[in-house]
Amino acid sequence: MKTTIDQVAKHLGQEVTIGAWLANKRSSGKIAFLQLRDGTGFIQGVVVKAEVAEETFNLAKSITQETSLFVTGTVVEDTRSPFGYELQVKEIEVIHQAVDFPITPKEHGTEFLMDNRHLWLRSKKQHAIIKIRNEIIRATYQFFSENGYIKVDPPILTGSAAEGTTELFHTQYFEEEAYLSQSGQLYMEAAAMAFGKVFSFGPTFRAEKSKTRRHLIEFWMIEPEMAFMDHEESLQVQENYVSYLAQSVLTNCQLELKTLERDVTKLEKIKAPFPRITYDKAIDLLKEKGFDDIEWGEDFGSPHETAIAESFDQPVFITHYPADIKAFYMKPDPDRPEVVLCADLIAPEGYGEVIGGSQRIDDLELMKKRYEEHQLTSDAYKWYLELRQYGSVPHSGFGLGLERTVAWLSGVEHVRETIPFPRLLNRLYP
Ligand code: 4AD
Ligand code: MG
Secondary structure (H helix, E strand, O other): OEEOHHHHHHHEOOEEEEEEEEEEEEEOOOEEEEEEEOOOOEEEEEEEHHHOOHHHHHHHHHOOOOOEEEEEEEEEEOOOOOOOEEEEEEEEEEEEOOOOOOOOOOOOOHHHHHHOHHHHOOOHHHHHHHHHHHHHHHHHHHHHHHOOOEEOOOOOEEOOOOOOOOOOOEEEEOOEEEEEOOOOHHHHHHHHHHHOEEEEEEEEEOOOOOOOOOOOOEEEEEEEEEEOOOHHHHHHHHHHHHHHHHHHHHHHOHHHHHHOOOOHHHHHOOOOOOOEEEHHHHHHHHHHOOOOOOOOOOOOOHHHHHHHHOOOOOOEEEEOOEHHHOOOOEOEEOOEEEEEOEEEEEEOOOOEEEEEEEEEOOOHHHHHHHHHHOOOOOHHHHHHHHOOOOOOOOEEEEEEEHHHHHHHHHOOOOHHHOOOOOOEOOEOOO
């Protein structure tokens, strides 16, 4: 019977045929161990010389890496492997022979692997990371759907920038100029006024000249937006959502976490509520930690975020940043208008900011004032202003960066490994 590796548990003791590629191989005079992968998983095929036809054993010994095969054998339990099963091979049929696959089991440099990303994706580690990415996406849909949110898709081609105009990708839109979306937020605010609780999940683009382990040029963002919710209520959604993601990965990606040698005790600690610290307190903390130069009013860089995160073993919210270093749409604190009702969620272990969010300005006059300060008077933003004109309500939302979340939960160093085909500064291929 034809099956896939993820289904072999259902066929214990039976003979099955699996379409697979040869990931790796070891052999001696009497036995060959084939590491097989079919996309759904990895399994070891054992070929015993005494139990198969001579030509089958000779074939097993000579198959080259990444050759595609139909392998027939009996599923048996194997307590030594993390997967728990192996295949006692009876027959092997070569579908297509691969010659000189460039990524051998030895160590390769990052640039070489990135040039071969289309092939590197087949490796066990990359497979595990992308499976965890998939689980985070699945859990996202489940979390928001169970909590009464509907998914709304904002446009990718836009005329209105959400996060400042310096990092935009420009493109020609017939006679007009357009941009690739940096964030769907402005559209999600319109959607929240129509559907109450909404979320989006889509690609976003930033022409940032940053070459760090946290920055991609094209990354995917989950952006919930909630009508009638204030800043504090939004923080509760965020901590519940992030806890849910961590617990889903722990439950559903045990094999992948093992493959990545992730310290799961770190993930087990990710449980709402998360600690909160104001920007003011964060400045004090940084000064205590020896960052003597940092002044109130300055934005935090990666070293600052990492230093703050080190004081907590959970993700931490930094709240109430100065209005001047945050986006035009954030609502000022009524008690202290120089700061805004916002928070960045900083992940532990140096993974940095995974969420940026805020309560939004709901007052028409104040929003008009912000437009003037930010020179946003053009037609492109007229529609956004109108959301404050017709039944304006308190509302809040946030954006979670998928790749940074995948990097953090998987424990991989750099975001380039958390998206199938990363777009980085100086890298558009493959
Ligand atoms: O903090 P940001 O810029 O917030 C927004 O775009 C808001 N409009 C979201 C909202 O309220 N709806 O970005 C949100 C998150 C960051 O916390 C980070 O995780 C991720 O997006 N992010 C990046 N991830 C990878 N590469 C980049 N260049 C990123 N820039 C932001
Ligand atoms: Mg941010």
